[in-house]
Amino acid sequence: MDINELNDQRLRRREELKFFEEKGIEPYPYSYSTTHTAKFILENFDDTNPAPLSNVSIAGRIMTFRRMGKATFCDLQDETGRIQVYFRKDDLPEMYDLLKYLDIGDIIGVEGFVFRTKMGEITVHTRNFTLLCKSLTPIPVPKIEEDEKGNKIVHDQFTDKELRYRRRYVDLIVNSEVREVFRKRAKIISFIRNYLDNRGWLEVETPILQPIYGGATARPFITHHNALDIDLYLRIADELYLKRLIVGGFEGVYEIGKNFRNEGMDRMHNPEFTALEIYVAYKDYFWVMELVEDLLNSLVLNIFNSDKIVYNGTIISFEKPFQKVDMFDLFTKFIGEDLLSKDEIELFKIAKRLGLELPENSNKVKILDEIFSEIIQPTLIQPTFVKDYPIEMSPLAKKHRSKPGLVERFELFICGFEIANAFSELNDPRDQRERFEEQAKLRAKGDEEAMVLDEDFIYALEVGMPPTGGLGIGIDRLVMLLTDQKSIRDVILFPQMKLEPKNL
RNA sequence: GACCCCGUAGCUCAGUGGUAGAGCAUCUGACUUUUAAUCAGGGGGCCGCAGGUUCAAUUCCUGCCGGGGUCACCA
Numbered sequence: 173m174d175i176n177e178l179n180d181q182r183l184r185r186r187e188e189l190k191f192f193e194e195k196g197i198e199p200y201p202y203s204y205s206t207t208h209t210a211k212f213i214l215e216n217f218d219d220t221n222p223a224p225l226s227n228v229s230i231a232g233r234i235m236t237f238r239r240m241g242k243a244t245f246c247d248l249q250d251e252t253g254r255i256q257v258y259f260r261k262d263d264l265p266e267m268y269d270l271l272k273y274l275d276i277g278d279i280i281g282v283e284g285f286v287f288r289t290k291m292g293e294i295t296v297h298t299r300n301f302t303l304l305c306k307s308l309t310p311i312p313v314p315k316i317e318e319d320e321k322g323n324k325i326v327h328d329q330f331t332d333k334e335l336r337y338r339r340r341y342v343d344l345i346v347n348s349e350v351r352e353v354f355r356k357r358a359k360i361i362s363f364i365r366n367y368l369d370n371r372g373w374l375e376v377e378t379p380i381l382q383p384i385y386g387g388a389t390a391r392p393f394i395t396h397h398n399a400l401d402i403d404l405y406l407r408i409a410d411e412l413y414l415k416r417l418i419v420g421g422f423e424g425v426y427e428i429g430k431n432f433r434n435e436g437m438d439r440m441h442n443p444e445f446t447a448l449e450i451y452v453a454y455k456d457y458f459w460v461m462e463l464v465e466d467l468l469n470s471l472v473l474n475i476f477n478s479d480k481i482v483y484n485g486t487i488i489s490f491e492k493p494f495q496k497v498d499m500f501d502l503f504t505k506f507i508g509e510d511l512l513s514k515d516e517i518e519l520f521k522i523a524k525r526l527g528l529e530l531p532e533n534s535n536k537v538k539i540l541d542e543i544f545s546e547i548i549q550p551t552l553i554q555p556t557f558v559k560d561y562p563i564e565m566s567p568l569a570k571k572h573r574s575k576p577g578l579v580e581r582f583e584l585f586i587c588g589f590e591i592a593n594a595f596s597e598l599n600d601p602r603d604q605r606e607r608f609e610e611q612a613k614l615r616a617k618g619d620e621e622a623m624v625l626d627e628d629f630i631y632a633l634e635v636g637m638p639p640t641g642g643l644g645i646g647i648d649r650l651v652m653l654l655t656d657q658k659s660i661r662d663v664i665l666f667p668q669m670k671l672e673p674k675n676l
Numbered sequence: 677g678a679c680c681c682c683g684u685a686g687c688u689c690a691g692u693g694g695u696a697g698a699g700c701a702u703c704u705g706a707c708u709u710u711u712a713a714u715c716a717g718g719g720g721g722c723c724g725c726a727g728g729u730u731c732a733a734u735u736c737c738u739g740c741c742g743g744g745g746u747c748a749c750c751a
Contacts, residue, residue: 180686180703181703181720236711236712238711238713238714239707240706243708243710244708256710256711258709260708260709275701275702289709289710290709291709295710309686310686310687310701310702312687312688312701313687314687314712315711318711318712325712326712327699327700328687328712332687332743334742335743337743389750390751435749436748438746583751590751593751
């Protein structure tokens with residue numbers, strides 16, 4: 173970067189850096205030993221017995237300065253929180269003047285003793301301090317005011333969404349609630365992994381680069397392998413590979429990983445997103461329903477110490493059992509007609525009557541899907557299993573054991589969005605081939621999202637897959653729900669953005 | 677992809693057809709228990725980019741870039 177582009181604050185910091193180097197002070201040292209964290213000190217300081225904290229060493233980023241001549245206070249932020257640090261000229265005869273060359277954003281280590289100030293704040297009284305990293309560019313400096321009731325009022329908060337997403341590291345420094353969201357995300361994923369491991373299932377990793385993409389209906393990202401000179405696709409789902417592992421004799425396999433879909437981005441969609449998929453041999457979708465109920469119920473209990481959460485101001489209960497309802501019963505309830513028996517032309521008329529806009533060549537599946545997602549889905553607030561979908565919507569699900577035209581599939585809806593999708597997995601290779609052929613016809617008619625025939629997958633089914641229950645959970649949406657976030661971008665550390673313009 | 681809103685100092689934001697203002701941050705000075713520290717003084721802006729209208733544009737118009745939102749597409 174051209175030096176002329178630096179503003180006064182950045183120039184000043186470079187001068188300070190030079191000052192430290194000329195003084196023989198390393199501005200970027202190699203390590204520092206801490207004995208305590210901010211949180212530990214704040215939680216454990218005892219006014220009647222300060223001795224245990226009479227010699228602490230902490231490290232963190234300077235977030236505020238209050239300089240008062242021969243005394244200075246600043247707030248030091250480490251990963252656990254913020255603690256006030258006190259510097260007194262009398263106690264730091266040689267070093268006190270160095271404080272002048274420190275800025276908000278610098279990282280320092282502080283050794284000293286803990287005491288409580290007149291104003292009642294637990295504070296580290298500095299005996300010695302060390303520069304650990306000179307920050308050369310200023311960060312936003314929101315100020316936090318606490319009113320008499322203890323409510324926190326944040327002034328000059330860093331709110332520009334574009335900058336917050338592009339410079340997530342700054343967002344994380346400055347907006348503590350963002351750190352909490354991602355801690356909770358990690359906790360959720362860790363809980364799920366433990367839960368599945370404890371049930372004895374095997375965590376596996378399947379290819380992200382795939383010669384044939386499958387397992388969902390979506391447009392893929394295409395890439396190229398130079399040595400093999402072939403195009404490969406980034407996976408849109410794990411499903412077909414995990415089922416191959418069930419064929420291989422593992423009786424419970426799961427994967428938590430990224431999928432990639434080359435489609436629109438909005439509040440609910442990011443091009444790469446995290447999914448859990450799990451397949452368990454000898455089980456059907458009724459068993460999977462109980463699994464989902466128990467997994468989510470224990471997850472919520474573990475994180476909230478309650479089976480109720482609040483999302484967008486609404487109390488959501490994860491008490492078992494969740495509601496279960498047949499998709500076509502919902503249609504009857506909301507539309508007043510049994511849609512199962514209707515043909516494409518009748519469905520089209522009904523959709524028009526409901527005021528839905530449909531493309532001219534909409535097939536039966538698209539119309540049903542449209543009616544469901546527009547009219548019914550937004551009303552599914554409390555956890556609700558919707559089950560028994562039309563066969564055309566679900567090319568990898570097993571035909572219903574008693575209801576013609578339907579498959580054994582359910583989806584779980586909470587707060588109007590889909591959290592889980594599960595089937596009794598189709599394991600009849602003859603049927604699977606026919607379903608793929610149906611998809612090929614849709615593709616021929618211009619449906620770019622229709623599935624592609626995967627001969628090797630059919631071959632695997634011919635080798636033989638036991639009856640299997642399968643499940644997919646959108647982890648990002650689950651995290652949104654459990655952290656009360658309205659946009660998927662707020663639960664993904666580095667959401668997809670357009671290229672950064674040069675002038676930013 | 678369509679439509680609506682937004683883009684002004686490091687951050688949060690005002691404002692005007694005559695090339696800009698506040699608070700915080702920053703700099704100088706004062707201040708040895710402050711906490712949105714305070715007090716006094718100073719510096720800092722291609723007003724997103726490009727073009728047009730105009731004597732004159734940051735302001736009005738058009739296009740572009742970036743962001744947010746709604747819809748479409750999509751689980």
